[in-house]
Amino acid sequence: MKITVAVTDGPAQPLRLAEATIGEPQPGELLVRLAGTGVCHTDAMAAAGKMPFPLPGVLGHEGAGVVESVSAQGFAPGDTVVLGWPWCGQCRNCYAGQPRYCVNLPSLLFGGKRTIHLTDGTPLHGGFFGQSSFATHAIVDARTAVKVNTSLPLEAIGTLGCGFSAGAGAVLNNAKPAPGSSLVVYGAGAVGLAAVMAARLTPATTIVAVDRNPQRLALAAKLGATQTIDVNGIRNVPRAVREACGGPADIVIECTGQEKVIRQAIETIGMLGVCCLVGTGDPTTELRAHQQSTQWGRSIRGCMGGEGQSHTLVPALLTLAEQGRFPFTELIGYIPPAEALTAAAAGEIIKPVLQMETYI
Ligand SMILES: [Zn+2]
Ligand SMILES: [Zn+2]
Known part of the structure; x- marks a missing residue:
């Protein structure tokens, strides 16, 4: 299907919008239409070539949105989800209840699998943190998706997936x-x-x-x-x-x-x-x-990513936020793609969020 992505070409270059295509979700995967994606320090580091993620590619790892199509148990189209960190579910640390320290994490975070193509057929590196969510849509492993039901704006809550957690x-x-x-x-x-x-x-x-x-x-x-x-x-x-x-x-x-x-x-x-x-x-x-x-x-x-599990930490932080006890939405500011990687360093906005749908 056709999607819009914000491409990262390399160091010191702003995100660039491009039309692209993405395949269908494979068994165990979901297609998510993203409402908003937070920008984390790690995105800026990857764009600067300081993370082992190949470029050009699509960064973004604090996405939240609505499930559009499903090839996995336990989800249905229309579910609202926050995308957490990837984990394999089959290594000794995953079995020990420590998915944040999944032994396969490096390849799951930075493998750069090529599932996104520009419309001229050029492949882009995707799957950044298992999501590459600087895009209108992402295909993710269902294990990473945390189903949520919240009164908070969907475009704001992907930020719980990494930095705030x-x-x-x-x-x-x-x-x-x-x-x-x-x-x-x-x-x-x-x-x-x-x-x-x-x-x-x-x-x-x-x-x-x-x-x-x-x-x-x-x-x-x-x-x-x-x-x-x-x-x-x-x-x-x-x-x-x-x-x-x-x-x-x-x-x-x-x-x-x-x-x-x-x-x-x-x-x-x-x-x-x-x-x-x-x-x-x-x-x-x-x-x-x-x-x-x-x-x-x-x-x-x-301490990596706040440890614990996205499936327990994210819903807890959401509920605390609804109760006024973890007011993370006060730190959010919405930015255009060209400013995404520099906004936090500029210091005006604590947590920049990109809403790709606004720029289609
Ligand atoms: Zn694992
Ligand atoms: Zn992060």
């Missing part, structure tokens, strides 16, 4: 603050602000947001941070954060992926503290820390 899940699935904990979030973008909103839902009593952007820190305070620290002009950031916590922090959620900030995050935690690394850095980023950083029971651990 990554931040919220790091707090709710990985760090799990104990009563009275101090929790620090380095980086108040979409992922970090999701972590702040999630932290407010826990018994952590000190929630500190750290960033260099005053507008984002003001948002963090509105969304649940009990204190904020603007790093501009501060020479010893870990010391300032520890002072805000009344001592070394119990938990740090590091969302920037930047070498210098990761080191600050590690130096912020104290005995039995946990530094949870969520942000994705440039592939050349190295992690350097004092060997003693892990003494006194400290942990430095990676």
Whole structure:
């Protein structure tokens, strides 16, 4: 069938609209008409050639929409779905209930299978994160689709598929603050602000947001941070954060992926503290820390995509949002394709969303 896609040609090039064709869903797959797709940091990194996804291709991995045709059990045309991360369902980690760490994840995220063709027959790399949802339609593995029934706008909720889940899940699935904990979030973008909103839902009593952007820190305070620290002009950031916590922090959620900030995050935690690394850095980023950083029971651990399962995390976050307890839609701004990959870095919009139907 004919669809419209936003093509990524290569580094420093804006998304380009193009007519294309896509096949029929194969057994176990769904065809989804997309209502909206969030733009995640990983899309910009892939477009810049910093992810192992071949270009030209179609990026996009925070889609939500309506099922149009079905070749899988458990779905019907008209179902509304949020597209989560892919998982194979047949490896030891999937069987262990950890699909976010599916051993086949690299090929499922970045394999770049060629199911989309331009109208002149040129194949494009697709299947980015199992979806390539910078398009009017996507064919996805039914395992990745989370059926939802919500009063929130469908075009907004695909954003729960990656970035917001990554931040919220790091707090709710990985760090799990104990009563009275101090929790620090380095980086108040979409992922970090999701972590702040999630932290407010826990018994952590000190929630500190750290960033260099005053507008984002003001948002963090509105969304649940009990204190904020603007790093501009501060020479010893870990010391300032520890002072805000009344001592070394119990938990740090590091969302920037930047070498210098990761080191600050590690130096912020104290005995039995946990530094949870969520942000994705440039592939050349190295992690350097004092060997003693892990003494006194400290942990430095990676956390992918918020861990847990999209099928439990996404519906929970949706319900919390409907209750006014996880107001992620306040962070969304709608953008045209040409601005999709630069909008978040420009800083005006925390979570850009592309509505392809608007541009057909
Ligand atoms: Zn697997
Ligand atoms: Zn993402």
